[in-house]
Amino acid sequence: MTAEHALPAAGIVPRPVVGRLPKYAAGKAPVPIPGLESFKLASNENPLGPVPAVRAAIAAQDDIHRYPDTLCTLLRGALGEFLDVPADDIVTGAGSLGALTQILAAFAGANDDGSQDEVLYAWRSFEAYPICVGLAGARSVQVPLLADGTHDLAAMAAAVTGRTRVILLCTPNNPTGPALTAADTEAFIQSVPGHVVVVIDEAYQEFVRAADAVNGIDMYRKYPNVVVLRTFSKAHGLAGLRVGYSVSHPEVTAYLRAAATPFAVSSVAEHAAVASLANYDQVVERVQSLVDERDRVTAGLRALGWDVPDAQGNFVWLALGEDTSGFSALAGEHALSVRAFGNEGVRVSIGEVEANTRFLEICASYTKAPRRS
Template identity: 70%
Template sequence: MTSNNSQSTEAAAGISPRSVLGKLPRYAAGKPPTVLEGVQSYKLSSNENPLPPLPAVLTAIRDRTDINRYPDPATTSLRGELASFLGVPAEDIVTGAGSLGALNQILAAFAGQNDFDAPDEVIYAWRSFEAYPICVGLAGAESRPVPVRVDGTHDLDAMAAAVTDRTRVILLCTPNNPTGPALPAAAVEEFLIRVPANVVVVIDEAYQEFVRDAGVVDGLEMYRRYPNVIVLRTFSKAHGLAGLRVGYSVSQPGLTAHLRMSAVPFAVSQIAETAAVASLQHFDEVAERVQGIVDERVRVVEGLRELGWKIPEAQGNFVWLALGESTPDFAAQADLQGLSVRAFGTEGVRVSIGEPEANTRFLALCAGYPVAPGGC
């Protein structure tokens, strides 16, 4: 007798997914560190905040018992708090399940496969956030990646030149994940002037709170001046709420009207909304914690450069080592030291700024690594 499982397997064998799935890269989440006896292991592979949410946040969500009910689909409380915090109308804010969820809503609204025409195109720098090609492909659009410069910065001239009559969305990641540099305000403004007004430009600022360069672009300023700009932000990094999935976009009413149509219903739970509101209400404490991470970033960057490593400008909560063919070996050596880092093929390694002890151990690893650091 054939089991139900066998019948299900045979039936599923005749079902084919969309052809695009076979063409997309798989998202690789940061791996946890190997557990070593007698040694504290640290995860430096996911750009997470090493600190838990603020005590006030944990207190605010502790007594939420209404999870048998659907959350507010309009996230009214959070949008109101954000409006006051950012100085923008609440109507210009659309929330999502993390900035990635908010990005998917943008692509669903503005880029994809049309009825009879060729697919829309989405331009982004590469290497950049590894979810970009996956999100674009699943939306039914075609990726048009433009290589970053040797120093890890966006090549905005090449990106502007890549625009065609099929371009619908451009993604600017600032600071760029995983390489680290942020985009100068003047360069972005010049870029926006060159881009057709009917092309949506997304300024992805997931790491905005960690930026300390005064000349870096402020997405909110660009959104106020350019109707085709959408700003993307998240509570995952600075606020330490990665596990609750809270993000949002800010754009003018001509765009938010479409984004509300594509928004996933109930994407932000009531617990997540409560946590985000409480964190905003205690942002002075968030900022103090962020400054501590920035101070550690400065220590790590200065330490690497003293050792002779050539690294791009770091404006996020991570650093980038362009190790090339040595990438897998470096990641393996880090694992032996109880450190998980994020390796990208044979391009390089991204290392999150973590606990001080983890950062010190990372610097010690770099000090003794056999590859000549001046060539990395």
Template identity: 75%
Template sequence: MTSALNSHDSAEAAAVVAGTEGKTPRSLVVGPRSVINRLPKYAAGKPPAAVQGLESFKLSSNENPLPPLPAVLDAIAAETAVNRYPDPVASSLRARLADFLGVPAEDIVTGGGSLGALNQLLAAFAGQQDDGVQDEVVYAWRSFEAYPISVGLAGAKSVQAPVTEDGRHDLEAMAAAVTDRTRVVLLCTPNNPTGPVLGTAETERFIESLPSDVVVVIDEAYQEFVRDAEAVDGLALYTRYPNVVVLRTFSKAHGLAGLRVGYSISRPEITEHLRVAAVPFAVSSVAERAAIASLDHYAEVVERVQSLVDERDRVMKGLRDLGWSVPDAQGNFVWLNLGEATPEFAAQAAARALSVRAFGTEGVRVSIGEEEANSRFLELCRSFTKAPIGS
């Protein structure tokens, strides 16, 4: 009681000092920029529901279900100087990446995950011009759900080209959507959430069809999982085309999603502007040390990734054995084009202690998880009577 009285007395005293005693509090009138209310809300993958007698599995966020390598955990534990700001340009990591990838260190700009690197790029190259005209950013849809949010926050206009029935980029439609206001084109390969990759030849033809002042972003967040021999290699293209930017991350294959470390690779004509737009200290010293340790033990990363690829292939075979039509999966996830049956499938998954990523009434993306989780997912598919559209 005494504590409550003291609290009340303190509030009264503060009101007297502020000159607000006896006055009606003002209502909040501060509002966001108008674009905020027009943007979609990013929906992160939900955790699984607890179901008695079942171990729960999260298959909704494209996370690596395996923990970081022991050497990486040791490196994280050894970083104690967190009272100091990190190197603002992550020099040690960039030097290690340069050696690992065979590119100049000055061509690498780090960011808070590949999304952070993308936001830096949009801040530098796409927004609203001095005359009030919006730049345009062209990308496939459905693709990474953060794209329209990032583009809108940058002040630019999204131009979406629908993916094909099998979940691929329609490059002809994307090329046709480019205008004199287009500043950036985003290519997500493998495409999240549908799964297919872009081929080398088709991507080269697409780039060559665009004006040379349009920045082409090749988003390769899942590059380590790709096994298609014809898949485009962003690094090879950036050396040939000065307007190409490659995005990569340590979140997926390396299992460092919680540390937020990614990067872009581009020619000096682009990186000079990216460094101006880069968020200072975006990559922490802990994240930098962890990423370097993971690169130093990359052979072990490859083994872990291959184990997930093997599971992905097992899941894909299981789905096709059911007669289900599913797009080619080259990331660490599969896509079920379930249409109106999407909410029902997600609910049945939740009843089995599995969380999946449902996109309205479009479809469901299911991340490749632990072996038991993948088997339980396949069991659900065997009992689900509404096959994906096109099956």
């Protein structure tokens, strides 16, 4: 039967949960404006790309007709040395998001008796969280952020129930920017039952400069229920290759490997990540240049009287409320794409110097800014 004569898909419906899921909205490319160079500041991408050795490693791969090593042995070995952790404590995934889905698949979902496990996280946070939790069959428990964009850890601890199986801590928090402190995070972990998996999602860890910020690897070393998520998408500039990983103790990794998608990380991605680690001093230089730009943008906004949260990732957050769509449209008129979140605010990635300067110029003439009280 040819495609044009195929029968309609009458009666084919997804699981009910699919219809209830929020839709993931990826950052859009800017609309071209005559006379202006366009810049995409909507996806927290690294505008500098990977270091030269990574491009060479990618070009050298000529065995893409072969399946990759599903255990990513080469990369796990390099990461083990880089982080000073056992390679067996590392499980790779298609970005940190892929590694997260493995955690949820292993530890949270619908049970044989029809009950749902609970996954607890701050909100607003990474917008893929409710999608991943819902598809796993678990129930999301969202705890509102504090007014300054930080996790309300006291309220999160109070929200833990007998059904809580996984807790997600996003630090720095995407999209608002603040990072959790080591002291607050450790106190929170100690307040949580030991059978609950605490995930420290550190996609932007390399950009953090706060002296008191938590380092997930330190928490993993001390607490067997802690899982750390990291990625090569941001600091290393490998977003398009999809390579991330989790770090946890053997009693956790055994289940994560059982839930892992085979061949999730390609051989191209694995060799690129290894090359990036081997040239980490160059990665650090690029990251620092973006941190310098982030600090310039943050200082510029505050000098204008804008109330912006502490920015520890490669982005800034503007809590514009009902003016969110208007500001996003204004940026678009100046050939900048930014990420609008409903009527909550706008996240603006740190991009090229010219893009950041243009963004500040827009803000200088904008009259509906979030102001300090």
